[in-house]
Structure formats: C-alpha cells, structure tokens
Amino acid sequence: MTVKYTKNFLDKLENIFAASEYILRYEKGNFKSGYCVLKESKIVIINKYYTLDGKINALLDIIKELGFNPNDFEDQKIQSLLTELQQTELKL
Secondary structure (H helix, E strand, O other), X not given: OOOOOOHXXXXXXXXXXXXXXXXXXXXXXXXXXXXXXXXXXXXXXEEOOOOHHHHHHHHHHHHHHHOOOHHHOOOHHHHHHHHHHHHOOOOO
C-alpha cells in the first residue's frame, strides 16, 4: 500500500482513532516529534500547524506505536485499512 497524502487519506486515519478508545486532538504545542501520546489518558495530540504530510506521517507513527489490532474494530473498512498498513509495515 502506498501512502496517499490527501485529505481523504487523513480522514481515514482519523476514523481509526474515532473508532478506538483514543481521543485525537489537534493543538499547538512544542512537541519534539510533532505529536504527544498520553497513554494513561488515551489522548493523542498532534501539532495543528503541521502540514497535511506531517499530520499523516505522525498518525502513521502513532498507529504503529499503539499497535492497533484490526479485530478490535467493528467497521470493516477500518479493519482492512489497518491490515493493509500492518502488511506494509508502515514503510515511510
């Protein structure tokens, strides 16, 4: 799977978080990696001033870090997207 740097692809990645127990927020911040994951609170914060490419790359990194299991999601589209991302090992 090739990563598409489009608003539509960003929306798909955001839907993964919407269906998970994590809350995704875009805020200004001084994060060294451009994002912050508060695992205890299940909150993901991404620098809102990031470009579209930066937001997508940050979300892909976070998805890999959190290790979402496709079987934990009821939505078939999310399951297939996560499976594709895992099969390509999120090569960026």
